[in-house]
Amino acid sequence: MARAPMTPQVLSLRYAVVAVLFLALAGIEGLLMRAQLSNMSFTIPGLVTIPMEAEHYYAMLTPHPLVGAYGWAYLAVFAAFYFLVPTLIKKPLYSMRLANAHMWVHIVGLLTVWSSGFFLRFGSLYTVYWPLPVVRFPPLSVVIFAVGLALVELSVLCFIFNLFATILKRSQSDPLPRAVALRSLLMASFGLDNVVRSLRGLFGHRTALNGGTRASNPEPLPVFVVAVMRGSIDATLNAVVLTGAGILMLFFTLPKLLVGLTLDPLVVDPLVYKNVFWWGLDMIADGDVLIWVAGTLYLLAPILANRPLYGEKVVRYVILTDLIVSMGVWSHHLLCDRPQPELMRLLSGQFITWGEFFTMGLSFFAALMTLWLARPLKFSMPMKFMLGGIVGFALGGGSGLLQANFAVNLIMHNTQWVPGFHIHQMVLTGLSSILFAAIYALLPMLTGTGLKSERLSNLHFWFWMIGGVGMAFSMGFAWRDGMLRRTLYPGVDMYLPYMNSATVFGVLLALGFLAFLANLIKTYGLRTLVGLFIPLPVSKPK
Amino acid sequence: MVEIEKVEKRYLFLLIVIAVFINAVTISPLTPWQNWTFWSRPTPTSIFNISVCDYEFTLPSGGIQVRVGEPVKFVVTSCDVTYGFGVFQRSGRMLFQMQVLPNYSNEIVWIFDEPGLYTIRSTEYSGPDHPSMIVPDAIRVVP
Numbered sequence: 001m002a003r004a005p006m007t008p009q010v011l012s013l014r015y016a017v018v019a020v021l022f023l024a025l026a027g028i029e030g031l032l033m034r035a036q037l038s039n040m041s042f043t044i045p046g047l048v049t050i051p052m053e054a055e056h057y058y059a060m061l062t063p064h065p066l067v068g069a070y071g072w073a074y075l076a077v078f079a080a081f082y083f084l085v086p087t088l089i090k091k092p093l094y095s096m097r098l099a100n101a102h103m104w105v106h107i108v109g110l111l112t113v114w115s116s117g118f119f120l121r122f123g124s125l126y127t128v129y130w131p132l133p134v135v136r137f138p139p140l141s142v143v144i145f146a147v148g149l150a151l152v153e154l155s156v157l158c159f160i161f162n163l164f165a166t167i168l169k170r171s172q173s174d175p176l177p178r179a180v181a182l183r184s185l186l187m188a189s190f191g192l193d194n195v196v197r198s199l200r201g202l203f204g205h206r207t208a209l210n211g212g213t214r215a216s217n218p219e220p221l222p223v224f225v226v227a228v229m230r231g232s233i234d235a236t237l238n239a240v241v242l243t244g245a246g247i248l249m250l251f252f253t254l255p256k257l258l259v260g261l262t263l264d265p266l267v268v269d270p271l272v273y274k275n276v277f278w279w280g281l282d283m284i285a286d287g288d289v290l291i292w293v294a295g296t297l298y299l300l301a302p303i304l305a306n307r308p309l310y311g312e313k314v315v316r317y318v319i320l321t322d323l324i325v326s327m328g329v330w331s332h333h334l335l336c337d338r339p340q341p342e343l344m345r346l347l348s349g350q351f352i353t354w355g356e357f358f359t360m361g362l363s364f365f366a367a368l369m370t371l372w373l374a375r376p377l378k379f380s381m382p383m384k385f386m387l388g389g390i391v392g393f394a395l396g397g398g399s400g401l402l403q404a405n406f407a408v409n410l411i412m413h414n415t416q417w418v419p420g421f422h423i424h425q426m427v428l429t430g431l432s433s434i435l436f437a438a439i440y441a442l443l444p445m446l447t448g449t450g451l452k453s454e455r456l457s458n459l460h461f462w463f464w465m466i467g468g469v470g471m472a473f474s475m476g477f478a479w480r481d482g483m484l485r486r487t488l489y490p491g492v493d494m495y496l497p498y499m500n501s502a503t504v505f506g507v508l509l510a511l512g513f514l515a516f517l518a519n520l521i522k523t524y525g526l527r528t529l530v531g532l533f534i535p536l537p538v539s540k541p542k
Numbered sequence: 543m544v545e546i547e548k549v550e551k552r553y554l555f556l557l558i559v560i561a562v563f564i565n566a567v568t569i570s571p572l573t574p575w576q577n578w579t580f581w582s583r584p585t586p587t588s589i590f591n592i593s594v595c596d597y598e599f600t601l602p603s604g605g606i607q608v609r610v611g612e613p614v615k616f617v618v619t620s621c622d623v624t625y626g627f628g629v630f631q632r633s634g635r636m637l638f639q640m641q642v643l644p645n646y647s648n649e650i651v652w653i654f655d656e657p658g659l660y661t662i663r664s665t666e667y668s669g670p671d672h673p674s675m676i677v678p679d680a681i682r683v684v685p
Contacts, residue, residue: 338648362550407576481635
């Protein structure tokens with residue numbers, strides 16, 4: 001029996017393969033829901049009948065974004081960062097064993113979340129607005145969902161611990177005391193040393209930044225690593241808040257389940273809950289997604305252009321500024337909550353959200369200028385997907401800014417604009433394309449060979465881009481005719497043209513994904529991919 | 543302090559112009575409903591109290607009739623979970639909406655500019671029966 005020995009390359013490949021499988025799961029769910037919204041009728045024996053009952057539909061809609069975000073996006077990010085961060089800072093990963101173990105925790109957690117919907121019909125949606133989960137759904141389903149979510153967040157925290165432990169592990173040759181060395185490193189990496197030096201210069205105070213010693217300041221960490229660290233702060237806060245929401249669900253559900261005691265869930269203020277929940281949840285959407293993607297661009301663009309990143313010093317300030325911005329934008333999810341103080345809706349909901357226009361705008365500018373200055377360029381697959389991803393983010397980010405508007409939100413909130421023009425555009429055309437760019441760039445580094453078929457790679461790219469943009473626009477335009485998100489319209493035909501068009505583009509996306517999958521199997525062989533996880537009998541040489 | 547190249551400065555200036563322009567236009571009275579929801583804040587001529595409980599809207603017993611051009615206030619409360627309160631034209635187009643949080647008085651003032659019949663629908667998911675939360679022709683707007 002033989003299984004691939006655990007190396008950094010194998011670890012990253014494992015994460016990447018699992019991420020791709022979760023993308024397939026999220027995609028299958030997405031297509032089934034698209035079929036329902038297109039008023040189709042069919043049965044997949046033993047699995048599902050379309051149209052589903054509303055209860056079944058919402059139980060599918062609940063894990064769909066969680067599988068997409070935590071299954072596909074997070075695991076693909078883990079795959080890339082577990083290889084790239086140690087490689088770039090030339091240190092071994094702090095714990096290979098932990099990295100391998102929390103992958104399984106992550107998988108079990110996500111499948112548990114998914115099972116709460118599939119088997120027990122938990123359908124509170126990922127927003128879990130208080131007190132919806134504990135009022136409408138079976139207590140056991142709530143418990144299973146909360147436990148699954150906690151496992152996923154535990155895995156995220158393990159990843160962040162492992163990365164930080166790797167980055168901050170002190171080298172033996174460092175002459176400075178540990179705390180001073182750490183402070184100097186972080187200040188140099190975030191560009192704070194320049195700020196402090198300027199401020200001190202203003203007041204004529206010239207104390208050295210490294211704790212008063214005469215030792216030279218350290219080399220700042222690569223800007224990609226700084227972005228990873230910065231995004232990890234948001235991911236940590238997100239994990240803490242979502243786990244907290246799960247604990248709250250358990251607090252109100254377990255007494256009912258165990259001793260039949262019903263507690264009044266409205267002792268918890270729904271508006272305070274909503275503020276805390278969105279503050280935490282937005283750490284993904286407006287925090288680590290954006291900055292981890294930006295970080296990936298800071299790395300990919302120089303590699304593909306074979307020149308240093310344009311405006312690197314500005315980029316370090318952008319990373320720090322984005323930390324402050326991402327902490328203050330959550331109220332754009334509460335623009336239609338009239339009891340939310342007006343000043344909060346205006347400042348946090350609209351004005352601070354525009355901060356992302358600047359941070360992401362400058363990040364894209366840095367990446368694009370890096371490429372522009374390196375012309376002529378070779379349009380390799382990572383390059384194509386990277387540019388496609390920037391287009392996706394520009395379209396999805398622009399629509400997001402329009403809806404995060406004190407005035408306009410009144411006619412857009414909870415319509416198809418939000419999941420169409422904004423969310424699916426950001427996640428499929430934007431985020432996923434950047435992740436595919438990273439995967440196409442990483443595969444040769446991890447395996448020694450890139451994907452075999454250029455034809456299949458190109459099919460993947462064009463189907464994915466056309467499918468992603470087309471589906472997002474088809475859904476988004478239904479807003480004009482008043483179509484709401486998260487709403488079924490049985491017997492209503494007026495939205496069918498939009499929904500049918502979205503289904504066609506959704507199928508195109510699926511074909512793009514299948515082209516990628518076929519290319520993976522064609523290049524490496526199913527046996528090699530399975531052998532990453534399961535010991536297989538050694539085949540006899542012919 | 544921050545070394546920034548000329549082309550980067552120009553780009554940043556462009557971003558600032560776009561941001562200021564869009565924010566100024568949308569916050570100004572050029573956006574029709576900003577006139578009364580944010581700037582003039584007129585005293586409503588009528589107040590309609592609506593409650594929502596277990597997926598059902600309960601409307602005022604005398605119905606909801608308003609005049610074109612008159613500011614009216616909708617006060618919506620929920621007894622259990624978060625719902626939405628959306629007002630739609632017969633064509634399906636949404637006029638406005640707000641969230642309906644339990645334990646809170648959720649209020650909005652609106653001025654209708656076209657006579658006709660308007661539908662009320664929950665715009666927030668509140669459980670599997672959410673799609674059924676629709677009251678056709680609930681609001682009559684007269685000239």
